[in-house]
């Protein structure tokens with residue numbers, strides 16, 4: 001799915017060059033769930049933006065399903081973003097004047113999906129996040145957890161291959177956090193998504209198949225239970241103790 005080779009993303013801060021991501025090489029399997037932890041300012045969001053085609057590397061390549069994202073023209077990249085990637089953010093990023101259904105629908109407009117098919121997909125997406133009865137509510141009429149569910153519906157309504165989530169539970173209380181992680185896991189399993197999730201919360205990260213830590217722009221893998229899970233998927237939740245760091249692969 002993803003093959004990152006020696007990816008670096010530099011930013012200019014006055015005269016100083018900051019390498020937010022530095023010489024990072026990483027492979028992400030089709031259908032895997034990778035959690036990324038790390039202290040603030042160590043490049044997690046920058047990595048997620050690069051994976052989602054929202055930003056381009058200063059050097060190195062990001063191969064996604066056989067295409068180097070860094071070499072695509074803007075129109076091609078927009079298309080890949082639109083069709084293949086769903087995004088979920090800490091602050092939900094819903095349009096305040098639009099209803100839940102309209103917020104979800106907005107993701108389908110650039111894809112040219114119209115009429116009854118659009119309505120069907122919006123209804124199904126809101127139903128799959130448990131909000132079929134809140135379609136006409138605007139964000140201020142919804143709780144934080146419900147707003148994040150709308151944002152998740154907006155991400156999955158496109159039927160993307162990849163779900164990229166930046167601190168999706170960062171603004172939620174513990175109980176709501178667990179509900180949202182359960183929902184993300186259900187969608188990941190049901191839809192065969194590749195899921196890459198940034199979190200400061202170890203109790204969220206431990207639910208993933210693979211956990212990495214970003215430090216100074218590079219990623220070290222702390223735990224990898226993909227092989228064990230492939231053998232015994234029904235025991236997924238039973239696998240897991242944290243291991244020693246090893247280089248990203």
Ligand SMILES: Nc1ncnc2c1ncn2[C@@H]1O[C@H](COP(=O)(O)OP(=O)(O)OP(=O)(O)O)[C@@H](O)[C@H]1O
Pocket residue numbers: 011012013018019020038039040041042043044045046047214
């Ligand atoms: N657009 C930008 N322009 C300049 N510097 C940036 C930009 N985006 C990120 N940086 C810098 O790159 C470094 C990594 O930032 P990034 O947001 O990726 O970290 P992070 O690990 O996601 O942090 P947090 O947990 O606080 O979100 C920081 O030093 C940040 O100031």
